[in-house]
Amino acid sequence: MIRRLVLLLTLMLAAPVTAAVDYPLEQADTSSPRATLASFLEYSDRYARAMRDPDTRPRALTAARERAIDCFDLSKVAPSIANDVGLESILRLREILDRLTLPAMAEVPDRKMVNKQGLVRWRLPHTEIMIAKVAAGPRVGAYLFTPETLAHLDEYFLKVQHLPYRDGAVQGIYEEYIYSSGWMIPDGMIGELPDWMRRGYLGQAIWQWFGMIFILLAALSLLALLLRSYLHWKRKGQEGGWHLGVIFFPLLAMAICWTAEYIIDTQVNITGRVLTVTTMWLGASFLLFLAWGIMVAGNVVMHGIIASRHIKEETLSADFTKLLCRMGSFGLVFLLFYRAGSYFGLPVSAVFASAGIAGVAVALAARETLANFFGGISILMDRPFKAGDYIVLDSGERGEVKAVGMRSTRLLTRDDILITIPNSVITNVKIVNQSAPYSHFRVRIKIGVAYGSDLDQVEAILVNTARNNPLVMATPAPRARLRRFNDSAIDFELLVWAKQPHERGKLTHELSKQIYKRFNEAGVNIPYPQREVRLL
Numbered sequence: 001m002i003r004r005l006v007l008l009l010t011l012m013l014a015a016p017v018t019a020a021v022d023y024p025l026e027q028a029d030t031s032s033p034r035a036t037l038a039s040f041l042e043y044s045d046r047y048a049r050a051m052r053d054p055d056t057r058p059r060a061l062t063a064a065r066e067r068a069i070d071c072f073d074l075s076k077v078a079p080s081i082a083n084d085v086g087l088e089s090i091l092r093l094r095e096i097l098d099r100l101t102l103p104a105m106a107e108v109p110d111r112k113m114v115n116k117q118g119l120v121r122w123r124l125p126h127t128e129i130m131i132a133k134v135a136a137g138p139r140v141g142a143y144l145f146t147p148e149t150l151a152h153l154d155e156y157f158l159k160v161q162h163l164p165y166r167d168g169a170v171q172g173i174y175e176e177y178i179y180s181s182g183w184m185i186p187d188g189m190i191g192e193l194p195d196w197m198r199r200g201y202l203g204q205a206i207w208q209w210f211g212m213i214f215i216l217l218a219a220l221s222l223l224a225l226l227l228r229s230y231l232h233w234k235r236k237g238q239e240g241g242w243h244l245g246v247i248f249f250p251l252l253a254m255a256i257c258w259t260a261e262y263i264i265d266t267q268v269n270i271t272g273r274v275l276t277v278t279t280m281w282l283g284a285s286f287l288l289f290l291a292w293g294i295m296v297a298g299n300v301v302m303h304g305i306i307a308s309r310h311i312k313e314e315t316l317s318a319d320f321t322k323l324l325c326r327m328g329s330f331g332l333v334f335l336l337f338y339r340a341g342s343y344f345g346l347p348v349s350a351v352f353a354s355a356g357i358a359g360v361a362v363a364l365a366a367r368e369t370l371a372n373f374f375g376g377i378s379i380l381m382d383r384p385f386k387a388g389d390y391i392v393l394d395s396g397e398r399g400e401v402k403a404v405g406m407r408s409t410r411l412l413t414r415d416d417i418l419i420t421i422p423n424s425v426i427t428n429v430k431i432v433n434q435s436a437p438y439s440h441f442r443v444r445i446k447i448g449v450a451y452g453s454d455l456d457q458v459e460a461i462l463v464n465t466a467r468n469n470p471l472v473m474a475t476p477a478p479r480a481r482l483r484r485f486n487d488s489a490i491d492f493e494l495l496v497w498a499k500q501p502h503e504r505g506k507l508t509h510e511l512s513k514q515i516y517k518r519f520n521e522a523g524v525n526i527p528y529p530q531r532e533v534r535l536l
Contacts, residue, residue: 028067028068030144032110033119036144040093044093065087073139073147075137081276085276093129093150096129098171099160100160120133128156130145154203179269203274212264215263215264218260233249234246257286260282291336294329298328298329306322373407376407376423379404384431385436389433389436391411393426393429394430399413407422407423434501440497447491447493447515448489448527450526459492463494465515466496471503471510478496480492488530494511
């Protein structure tokens with residue numbers, strides 16, 4: 001396909017365009033077997049003669065080629081090689097027909113005979129060359145040379161190659177085309193090669209085989225060197241943040257594959273099935289490196305967003321950012337392979353339908369994992385807690401949330417024990433977040449004093465003791481409350497706020513010690529329950 005563009009550019013430089021082709025949008029007449037055969041003979045003859053005429057206008061050459069290709073049913077040919085197959089089929093079929101005795105056009109069914117007889121297929125007499133009516137697709141109703149005919153043109157050509165040409169035929173045009181080279185390889189250089197290197201083998205000249213093998217080995221060597229450099233780069237840890245340089249490696253690999261395909265197709269001029277196989281492999285390699293580039297670009301964007309927003313790696317925000325970037329990357333790769341599969345002629349619909357059925361089976365087998373995943377989405381949407389919060393579960397576990405992932409949440413208890421809780425479980429239990437909506441935490445200390453104590457003095461001691469403790473927040477201010485008159489004591493409660501939930505235990509310990517000392521200094525008694533038992 002690229003070779004044709006180069007040929008057109010060469011012709012444009014050789015001969016300036018003086019006039020446009022008449023009716024450039026008109027297709028070849030394929031309304032009946034007679035119209036199709038006549039159209040192909042006319043336009044293929046124009047194209048063959050134009051290829052040898054240096055004064056041919058490029059638009060006329062293109063129009064003749066396209067209208068000759070209009071006579072072929074290429075529905076079974078991958079779009080990636082349709083132009084190459086169409087061009088080679090023009091020359092091969094023309095070489096075959098130029099060696100056969102063709103029937104008179106009056107004997108070939110025309111539109112009137114087709115409508116009268118309901119004819120859907122016509123075979124060229126004494127051959128296996130078939131013209132058939134297209135039953136479906138964009139060319140429905142047209143009479144075209146069948147895909148089976150095009151697939152066996154090599155075989156037919158070998159059978160008639162020994163026959164003489166008909167009078168007036170353009171001779172040797174097919175061999176001239178397949179054994180020629182591109183503009184990078186001078187014709188004089190090919191002419192100076194030994195005769196054995198210009199001989200054909202499996203549809204290619206020996207020098208073309210050597211050239212293709214050399215290009216493929218050079219491409220593989222460059223790719224191996226590139227992969228080695230990439231792994232060295234990766235070991236140096238250059239993938240984090242906005243390190244866009246890492247995208248350079250898949251881009252360069254894509255350039256190597258494209259260059260190899262271009263040289264093999266347009267310069268070495270490999271044709272036929274060898275070109276089809278080579279193009280498929282190089283195209284598949286190009287797509288793999290493109291998919292690699294998409295994934296690498298997604299990782300660069302992911303790490304860049306996390307670094308620019310100063311998101312901690314263990315937080316759910318980081319996990320969600322990673323999820324979105326990776327889902328976007330996988331979505332683009334999926335779309336790429338879906339479109340590429342159609343472009344290369346693969347049955348992508350059937351493949352993805354089977355993948356959908358397999359996906360249902362996998363989903364049923366991994367329902368617990370999916371439940372945890374959607375649990376993580378629920379935590380992300382509701383935000384009941386985040387990394388660094390102190391929470392208490394229904395089961396009594398209390399600790400700091402160390403990490404919130406898409407599958408599980410990790411909790412570090414006050415005993416320095418790390419608990420991993422599946423998200424599907426944690427979203428279905430009662431959770432007390434002691435760090436929300438504010439980071440400070442209320443501490444209650446209950447204490448009883450003896451009847452007869454000075455209550456104002458007791459209250460002042462409790463409040464002043466709290467105010468002098470550095471772990472107690474000044475705002476809200478600490479306060480003491482008389483709760484009730486108990487059987488053996490008057491119950492007070494000191495209310496203070498710790499700066500962080502994890503300081504609750506330490507603050508309770510320090511305040512209890514200090515209150516006990518201040519009560520002893522002030523002569524305030526802390527009674528204990530007493531009972532008098534009298535025996536009569």
